[in-house]
Amino acid sequence: MWNSRSDHPDPASQRSRRAPIGRRRPGDRRNIMVISPLPENETERLEALRQYHILDTPPENVFDDLTRLASDVCEAPIALITFIDAHRQWFKSKIGVRPSEIPRDSSFCAYAILQHQPLIIHDTASDPRFENNPWATSDPHVRFYAGAPLLTSEGHILGTVCVMDYVPRVLRPKQIEGLQTIAHETMILLELRRTISEMSRTLAGLRTAEEREPFFSLSLDLLFIAGFDGLIRQINPAFEKICGATKEMLQTKPLIEFIHPDDRDRTAAELEKLKGGNSTGSFEVRIPQPDGSDRRILWNATPSREKELIYAVGRDITDLKQIQEEIKGFTAYLEQRVHARTAQLSASNEALEREMAQRRQAEQSLRESEEKYRLLFENNPEPMWVFDLQTLAFLTVNEAAVRSYGYSREAFLSMTIKDIRPPEDIPRLMEDVRKMSPGVTGAGLWRHRKKDGTIIDVEITRDLISFSGREAGIALAHDVTERKRAEEEHARLLIREQEARAAAVKAQWRFTFLAEASEILSTSLDYEAALAGVARLAIPYLADGCVVDTVGEDRSIHRVAAVATDPSKETMGLELMRRYPPERGGAHPLQQVLASGKPLLLSEIPDALLEGLARDPEHLKIAKDLGIKSAMIVPLSARGKTLGALSFVTMESGRRLGEEDLSLAEDLARRVAVAVDNARLYRAAQAEIRERKETEEALQESEAKNRALLDAIPDMMFQIHRDGTYLDFKPAKGLAPIVPPERFLGKTLQELLPAEVVRQAMEYIRRALETNTPQLFEYSLPADGEFRDYEARIIASGEDRVLSIVREITERKRAEEALRKSEERFQFVTRATNDAIWDWDLVTNAVWWNEGFKAIFGYKAEEIEPGIESWTSRLHSEDKERILSGLHAAIERGDQFWSDEYRFRRGDGSDATILDRGYVVHDQNGRAVRMIGAMMDITELKRAETALRESQRALATLMSNLPGMAYRCRNDRD
Numbered sequence: 026m027w028n029s030r031s032d033h034p035d036p037a038s039q040r041s042r043r044a045p046i047g048r049r050r051p052g053d054r055r056n057i058m059v060i061s062p063l064p065e066n067e068t069e070r071l072e073a074l075r076q077y078h079i080l081d082t083p084p085e086n087v088f089d090d091l092t093r094l095a096s097d098v099c100e101a102p103i104a105l106i107t108f109i110d111a112h113r114q115w116f117k118s119k120i121g122v123r124p125s126e127i128p129r130d131s132s133f134c135a136y137a138i139l140q141h142q143p144l145i146i147h148d149t150a151s152d153p154r155f156e157n158n159p160w161a162t163s164d165p166h167v168r169f170y171a172g173a174p175l176l177t178s179e180g181h182i183l184g185t186v187c188v189m190d191y192v193p194r195v196l197r198p199k200q201i202e203g204l205q206t207i208a209h210e211t212m213i214l215l216e217l218r219r220t221i222s223e224m225s226r227t228l229a230g231l232r233t234a235e236e237r238e239p240f241f242s243l244s245l246d247l248l249f250i251a252g253f254d255g256l257i258r259q260i261n262p263a264f265e266k267i268c269g270a271t272k273e274m275l276q277t278k279p280l281i282e283f284i285h286p287d288d289r290d291r292t293a294a295e296l297e298k299l300k301g302g303n304s305t306g307s308f309e310v311r312i313p314q315p316d317g318s319d320r321r322i323l324w325n326a327t328p329s330r331e332k333e334l335i336y337a338v339g340r341d342i343t344d345l346k347q348i349q350e351e352i353k354g355f356t357a358y359l360e361q362r363v364h365a366r367t368a369q370l371s372a373s374n375e376a377l378e379r380e381m382a383q384r385r386q387a388e389q390s391l392r393e394s395e396e397k398y399r400l401l402f403e404n405n406p407e408p409m410w411v412f413d414l415q416t417l418a419f420l421t422v423n424e425a426a427v428r429s430y431g432y433s434r435e436a437f438l439s440m441t442i443k444d445i446r447p448p449e450d451i452p453r454l455m456e457d458v459r460k461m462s463p464g465v466t467g468a469g470l471w472r473h474r475k476k477d478g479t480i481i482d483v484e485i486t487r488d489l490i491s492f493s494g495r496e497a498g499i500a501l502a503h504d505v506t507e508r509k510r511a512e513e514e515h516a517r518l519l520i521r522e523q524e525a526r527a528a529a530v531k532a533q534w535r536f537t538f539l540a541e542a543s544e545i546l547s548t549s550l551d552y553e554a555a556l557a558g559v560a561r562l563a564i565p566y567l568a569d570g571c572v573v574d575t576v577g578e579d580r581s582i583h584r585v586a587a588v589a590t591d592p593s594k595e596t597m598g599l600e601l602m603r604r605y606p607p608e609r610g611g612a613h614p615l616q617q618v619l620a621s622g623k624p625l626l627l628s629e630i631p632d633a634l635l636e637g638l639a640r641d642p643e644h645l646k647i648a649k650d651l652g653i654k655s656a657m658i659v660p661l662s663a664r665g666k667t668l669g670a671l672s673f674v675t676m677e678s679g680r681r682l683g684e685e686d687l688s689l690a691e692d693l694a695r696r697v698a699v700a701v702d703n704a705r706l707y708r709a710a711q712a713e714i715r716e717r718k719e720t721e722e723a724l725q726e727s728e729a730k731n732r733a734l735l736d737a738i739p740d741m742m743f744q745i746h747r748d749g750t751y752l753d754f755k756p757a758k759g760l761a762p763i764v765p766p767e768r769f770l771g772k773t774l775q776e777l778l779p780a781e782v783v784r785q786a787m788e789y790i791r792r793a794l795e796t797n798t799p800q801l802f803e804y805s806l807p808a809d810g811e812f813r814d815y816e817a818r819i820i821a822s823g824e825d826r827v828l829s830i831v832r833e834i835t836e837r838k839r840a841e842e843a844l845r846k847s848e849e850r851f852q853f854v855t856r857a858t859n860d861a862i863w864d865w866d867l868v869t870n871a872v873w874w875n876e877g878f879k880a881i882f883g884y885k886a887e888e889i890e891p892g893i894e895s896w897t898s899r900l901h902s903e904d905k906e907r908i909l910s911g912l913h914a915a916i917e918r919g920d921q922f923w924s925d926e927y928r929f930r931r932g933d934g935s936d937a938t939i940l941d942r943g944y945v946v947h948d949q950n951g952r953a954v955r956m957i958g959a960m961m962d963i964t965e966l967k968r969a970e971t972a973l974r975e976s977q978r979a980l981a982t983l984m985s986n987l988p989g990m991a992y993r994c995r996n997d998r999d
Contacts, residue, residue, distance in 0.1 A: 058157045061135040066181065070138075071111055073181040077219050079108060080115055083302045087214060091186070091207055092118040098203040099171065099196060101188035106211060107134050108175075108184035121189070122165060131159050133189075137172035138182040142525055143201055146170040148193035169194045171201070173208035175215070186211055198529075202522070209518075247322060247339035253300050255279040258334065267322065267341060269315045285311035285319060299328040299335050319343075408502045410437070411492050414458065417441040420492055429504065431476030442500075445473050447480065461498060463489045470509075473502065481506045535689055538566065543696055552704035557586035559697060565590045567686065567693075568673035570653075572598060575661070575669035575701065576619060582606060585669075594676060597651055605644050613638060614658055615670060622667045624659040624694075626687045655682040659694040663702035671697060743829040744822065747794060749774040749787055752826060782806070786817070786829075793819045793827050803834065814838040861960040865893060865943075867916070867953050872896060881962050883932030901928035901936055912943075916953045921945055929960070938964045 064070055074080070088106055096104035103121035107114050114132040116125050129135055136154065137144040149155040149168055160167045172187035186208040196204075248261040257276050265272055268283050275283070284292045288310045295305050304327040311319040326337035402409055408426035412419055422437045430437075430445065443451055450472055457468060468485035475481065483502040490499050545558040560571040570589035574582050587598040607613035618625050627634075630653050639645035653674045661669040671694050675682060741762060744753035750773050754766045762769070764777060774783045782804045789800040800819040805812045814837075818830040861878040865871075870892050879886065882899075889895050900908055904927040915923040924942040931937055943958030 059154045060130050070181045074183045088118040095207050096120050099188040099200050101190050103189035133170045134185045137185045143173045173204045251335045253333040302330050411497050411499050412442050414496045482509045546700035553585045560586040560588040569676040570674040572672040618658045622660050627656045628681050652676045657682050659690045661698035663698040668701050741831040747825040789819050793821045865956045899930040937962050938967045
């Protein structure tokens with residue numbers, strides 16, 4: 026019965042639950058158990074397991090016998106027949122362990138059901154999947170495991186037959202084969218159980234005698250239902266007929282009384298097994314008949330412990346036994362007749378009358394024999410028929426033929442032997458009939474078609490006879506369909522075994538090859554020498570030539586080794602690399618692999634490929650002289666980086682590399698990549714150690730300097746806890762704290778400082794610790810009758826403490842205030858004046874203008890460039906060179922003042938005459954860094970000056986002409 030614990034969660038969700046837990050770093054021995062993945066067909070597999078109704082059934086001797094056999098064959102102290110449920114592994118039969126089930130996550134067999142071949146773990150301690158498994162690390166301390174899957178015909182793996190040992194070990198090939206055979210026999214037993222179980226469920230499913238009555242009445246087999254008390258509950262007519270008693274008589278006596286006395290002890294033992302919940306099959310007993318004879322019955326039975334009932338199906342095999350005995354007797358009789366006939370032919374003529382009498386007697390016996398033969402023909406359990414040699418029509422058939430083929434006797438007699446064969450077999454049939462000759466002979470294997478269309482395989486035995494005056498053939502058909510399927514299955518299993526053996530040999534060679542390669546790679550940290558050794562190992566087993574290339578930090582390719590079975594090819598390969606190295610980003614296969622990080626398999630190297638890669642005729646000649654027939658290139662990848670590549674080629678051997686070769690090459694490449702990466706990491710580690718040592722020395726020197734520098738810092742330093750407690754203090758030169766250190770160390774800010782200062786300080790301490798960024802704030806404290814200003818820089822110096830660097834900034838604050846007022850006055854001046862005030866940063870070349878610039882010259886803010894070009898671009902072209910050269914000369918001379926007049930373009934395009942005066946600011950090194958000045962628009966003044974000069978010239982002219990004018994005036998009056 027299906028166990029209620031065998032729930033079936035969604036496979037996708039369960040598959041995510043069963044992902045391997047974590048990745049382990051080399052040397053990491055933490056208790057991390059790796060959980061097996063689920064099979065892809067997990068849902069279907071669990072449904073198949075349910076159909077066998079095997080879970081949680083009681084122990085059975087037949088399964089225990091197989092378990093003991095597995096233990097004996099494999100010489101193992103632990104042997105199990107197990108089934109993998111959704112969340113547990115259940116043991117149907119066990120030797121050497123106490124529990125009857127364990128969690129599936131702890132199961133070795135959860136890995137065995139992932140493959141159709143046996144899973145063998147030689148040493149669980151060295152297998153990362155099992156080294157932390159509870160069964161390996163604690164009782165029963167399993168070190169060896171071998172499990173053969175229980176595979177159904179539909180391809181579902183229900184569980185395993187497995188053996189375990191307390192020490193590492195290796196099974197012999199015959200032991201592995203024996204374990205597989207036991208698993209196969211276990212599956213056959215499970216299939217038989219399921220068949221019986223289905224019949225039992227059919228009977229059990231018919232709840233009442235009325236429901237079972239049609240089923241019982243129609244069955245030709247013997248059916249009965251009996252209680253565990255031995256009394257019969259229900260029987261069918263076939264059973265009544267065999268026992269020669271009525272239903273009422275049979276139901277009033279114990280079942281055992283109807284069994285032959287010599288068979289009762291065996292029957293009682295089988296009934297006890299059935300009461301214990303064990304099914305029985307192929308159990309033969311004799312039932313006495315009223316006439317003193319016995320009927321032989323072959324029984325199959327299964328119990329229902331819940332209902333305390335036994336469901337049994339029997340088949341009468343008495344006639345079959347009798348026919349077999351009669352055939353033997355008839356054969357002996359015929360042999361006797363042959364001897365007698367021979368004696369008669371050798372007698373003298375004097376015994377002729379006696380011979381005639383004997384002949385008549387023989388004829389009578391022959392008639393009796395023919396009658397007996399007819400009975401044997403009719404009662405033969407194998408289908409038989411007689412057919413006309415000319416028309417091939419059926420002349421007569423026996424009951425077995427009617428029963429086996431599904432046609433009635435009348436239907437048979439209207440058909441020919443061609444009608445029960447597939448059309449494609451008819452030509453062979455006609456040829457076979459044509460060649461028939463007297464004598465019982467086998468006609469071989471044929472295909473026959475039943476009425477329902479089913480095709481069966483039969484072996485035909487035939488002879489020529491005379492039937493009702495016709496020349497006829499008699500045939501016996503033996504159904505070998507199941508035998509043929511078994512033979513085909515055996516052949517498939519044999520082929521599978523051979524393939525498995527070949528795969529095992531190949532896997533062993535592969536394992537040995539990779540182990541030797543790993544040993545070479547692990548013997549030295551000089552990875553270039555190790556890589557050359559691996560290349561030599563790969564030749565000639567993997568290919569005819571092997572090349573190892575590594576990639577440097579600058580992505581350049583370095584050929585580490587080139588090995589070939591023909592030494593001359595090694596030289597040619599190195600020469601080819603030297604003269605024609607693959608171009609970075611080019612089409613060369615090596616560059617493609619290095620760029621993509623993916624392997625490349627070229628099973629065949631056509632000339633067109635070589636011609637496409639060749640850079641010149643000489644390059645093509647060398648490539649063709651190498652004679653490469655096939656090639657594969659695999660990347661050396663580790664930690665997401667491509668470190669190089671392994672290249673394999675075949676040449677003189679002519680073999681073509683395939684996917685299996687590529688798989689082995691990839692395995693080898695992974696090991697080589699790890700070795701190269703480890704060697705580089707070792708070198709880097711050594712360099713890092715040297716660098717660290719140098720750094721430590723530099724750090725010590727730096728610490729000494731820092732200590733000296735710290736002592737030289739003129740600021741006070743406080744170490745303060747997160748809660749505001751003063752932890753430590755360093756005084757500043759020339760600046761003493763308001764309170765002596767012995768009075769504030771160990772106390773809190775709240776105890777010593779004003780509330781507002783404490784509030785600010787605690788907030789900035791919190792920010793510094795949470796953001797790990799320096800915090801700056803200013804505060805004031807009373808001292809000597811006045812307030813002094815301080816600046817505190819707070820820096821996190823641990824998870825719960827800060828360093829506060831405090832500097833007195835009273836004088837600076839006073840200077841800043843004075844500067845602020847000065848700048849304020851400057852702003853008032855710039856607003857009050859009608860001049861354009863400018864401030865030119867000689868370092869950045871940026872220029873600041875006051876509002877007067879826009880008002881005087883009529884420019885908008887967006888029209889004014891941010892740099893000096895806002896001034897130089899508007900200088901009159903005739904004045905520009907003079908003004909700029911004079912300005913730069915004054916700056917370079919170190920002049921403090923500069924002034925000049927020039928024309929300057931207004932926003933409307935007109936020119937204004939400007940008087941410009943500037944003051945040069947120098948830094949402490951005497952370098953000019955800033956220049957401040959004012960532009961005065963003197964256009965009107967210039968115009969007035971010009972007009973004045975014109976008036977003065979006119980007046981002078983007038984004055985100079987005044988005497989002449991007076992003379993003319995007098996003359997005019999005269």
